[in-house]
Amino acid sequence: MKYYIGIDLGGTNLVVGLVNEAASLIDKETVPTKTTSGAAGIIAAMKAVTDRLLDRNNLKLYEIEAIGIGVPGTANRETGMIEFANNLNVSNEPFLPMAKEAFGGKTVYFNNDANAAAWGEYLAGAAAEAKSFVAVTLGTGVGGGIILDGKIYEGVNFAAGELGHMVIMADGLPCNCGRTGCFEAYASATALIQQTKAAMKGDVFSLLWEQCAEDINRVEGKTLFDAVRRGDETAIKVLKQYIKYLAAGIINIINVFQPEIICIGGGISKAGDLLMGPIREIVARESYSRNSDKQTRIITAKLYNDAGIIGAALLGSDIHPV
Numbered sequence: 001m002k003y004y005i006g007i008d009l010g011g012t013n014l015v016v017g018l019v020n021e022a023a024s025l026i027d028k029e030t031v032p033t034k035t036t037s038g039a040a041g042i043i044a045a046m047k048a049v050t051d052r053l054l055d056r057n058n059l060k061l062y063e064i065e066a067i068g069i070g071v072p073g074t075a076n077r078e079t080g081m082i083e084f085a086n087n088l089n090v091s092n093e094p095f096l097p098m099a100k101e102a103f104g105g106k107t108v109y110f111n112n113d114a115n116a117a118a119w120g121e122y123l124a125g126a127a128a129e130a131k132s133f134v135a136v137t138l139g140t141g142v143g144g145g146i147i148l149d150g151k152i153y154e155g156v157n158f159a160a161g162e163l164g165h166m167v168i169m170a171d172g173l174p175c176n177c178g179r180t181g182c183f184e185a186y187a188s189a190t191a192l193i194q195q196t197k198a199a200m201k202g203d204v205f206s207l208l209w210e211q212c213a214e215d216i217n218r219v220e221g222k223t224l225f226d227a228v229r230r231g232d233e234t235a236i237k238v239l240k241q242y243i244k245y246l247a248a249g250i251i252n253i254i255n256v257f258q259p260e261i262i263c264i265g266g267g268i269s270k271a272g273d274l275l276m277g278p279i280r281e282i283v284a285r286e287s288y289s290r291n292s293d294k295q296t297r298i299i300t301a302k303l304y305n306d307a308g309i310i311g312a313a314l315l316g317s318d319i320h321p322v
């Protein structure tokens, strides 16, 4: 059995996982990310956690095939630089050669974290046998990863796949990328929570208040779905509007890429048919390809938080287990 190390480097947490050649996660460890000491501090922490993980599993570094890192920013594979990662306080540092040195010359790969997560979902079964695949993750923002012909599509500058920053509403809500009306300003989990809170303020009798113990600061994605299940009209209205936003972005993605599979991840996707049913209906009605025999399948993610670790571990691998 071959083993790989996958590192999901987030602005809040650093997760190191041990993954085998069948794309199974065997063990993982999470520590808070130190963002005060630049690339050197982050790499030292990655090495320390990796050593502990290997010890615990009776493995040595030389028994590991490769190490892969998912980075929350632009990871230039040509130069090895992290060009910009605002959540890490790292910009223009030669991250890849530094990591390689820390791991004793071992093969180290890196890529954008959303791309690594898409690669994980792609390899580990969500898209088995598919050649084209798009992953959309609904979280604080909207993450995206595009796999075309079995490869991560990175663009000319390794910055492709920012699906959250396609505009779905000209002159719409401001986005932290500097534009207005971006998909993520309407369809992220953050946006859904904002939409829920705004509706609650207009309806003091809504069951949404009961669902969050009368404390609006405790509203989360689940609050809305629970109230919808109880038949609350205000909640149903919020969900309907949210689904329109989400469907607009999904149909744009389908019209451009016509992938075999789109997978929707993030906590919100756990709402299952409450979300996926209406999305599939709108897509069937409105996508440009609606009359084609072959249609994009829209499914929910399978690996959730582990996708980024598994995908990072296997960044250098072209295996596609079925």
Ligand SMILES: [Zn+2]
Residues within 6 Å of the ligand: 164, 165, 166, 175, 176, 177, 178, 179, 182
């Ligand atoms: Zn944006």
